Amino acid sequence: MISVRNLSKYFQVENNIRYILNDVSLEINEGEFGIITGRSGAGKSTLLHLIAGLDTPSKGECWIGEESISSFDEDKRAEFRLKNIGFVFQTFNFLSSLTISENIMIPKILLNNDSTDQINSKIVKISNILGINHILNQLPNEVSGGELQRACIARAMINHPAVILADEPTGNLDTENRGVVVDSFNKMKGEFNVTILMVTHDEEIEENADTIFHLNDGIITKIR
Numbered sequence: 001m002i003s004v005r006n007l008s009k010y011f012q013v014e015n016n017i018r019y020i021l022n023d024v025s026l027e028i029n030e031g032e033f034g035i036i037t038g039r040s041g042a043g044k045s046t047l048l049h050l051i052a053g054l055d056t057p058s059k060g061e062c063w064i065g066e067e068s069i070s071s072f073d074e075d076k077r078a079e080f081r082l083k084n085i086g087f088v089f090q091t092f093n094f095l096s097s098l099t100i101s102e103n104i105m106i107p108k109i110l111l112n113n114d115s116t117d118q119i120n121s122k123i124v125k126i127s128n129i130l131g132i133n134h135i136l137n138q139l140p141n142e143v144s145g146g147e148l149q150r151a152c153i154a155r156a157m158i159n160h161p162a163v164i165l166a167d168e169p170t171g172n173l174d175t176e177n178r179g180v181v182v183d184s185f186n187k188m189k190g191e192f193n194v195t196i197l198m199v200t201h202d203e204e205i206e207e208n209a210d211t212i213f214h215l216n217d218g219i220i221t222k223i224r
């Protein structure tokens with residue numbers, strides 16, 4: 001479902017080439033929960049951004065299902081991402097003047113294929129599963145970090161993507177909220193059979209993962 005093939009990302013620094021990712025290959029099957037670990041600066045965010053088509057590789061390809069996202073131009077990548085990929089950012093990236101519900105519906109409105117009633121019923125359904133229906137009409141600065149991160153998962157899921165990519169989604173949370181957010185990903189996997197690839201250092205999440213990769217100085221190793 002997610003297939004990264006001989007992916008490299010490098011930059012020319014004066015007379016040297018600096019590799020951020022060096023011939024990385026990985027596969028995550030449909031409905032699996034994969035994680036990537038590695039120290040700060042190892043290239044984890046770079047890899048997730050390449051898989052999401054937020055960045056372009058120097059060499060190699062990223063496939064989502066039957067499509068090579070790396071072969072698309074920028075407009076096609078954006079459209080493909082909107083329909084097929086949900087991205088959960090560590091820093092939430094919510095618009096502060098919009099309610100939680102309005103923030104969650106943005107990707108749905110961009111797709112422009114549902115009525116307001118249909119959009120609202122989808123938001124209520126996902127919010128019920130994630131336990132955040134009580135905050136839908138509040139502003140982002142009026143809710144807790146754990147609630148906000150669950151709202152990010154709802155926003156990532158609103159177009160029913162095949163794949164969720166999450167960059168250290170529990171990095172800013174306390175133990176209790178980390179557990180709630182991990183449960184939320186498991187619920188999304190159970191309910192929608194979504195394929196999840198997550199960057200994390202959380203040992204509890206590692207126990208839940210089907211596949212574990214370790215990234216060290218741009219070189220990837222499969223741990224499990």
Ligand SMILES: Nc1ncnc2c1ncn2[C@@H]1O[C@H](COP(=O)(O)OP(=O)(O)OP(=O)(O)O)[C@@H](O)[C@H]1O
Pocket residue numbers: 011020038039040041042043044045046047
């Ligand atoms: N546009 C760029 N030009 C040059 N170097 C870059 C560029 N973008 C990222 N890098 C470098 O690539 C390396 C990997 O960055 P990346 O953000 O992927 O690391 P990371 O594993 O996500 O780290 P962290 O755990 O701190 O988030 C870093 O050393 C960074 O400075």
Ligand SMILES: [Mg+2]
Pocket residue numbers: 044045046167
């Ligand atoms: Mg990072």
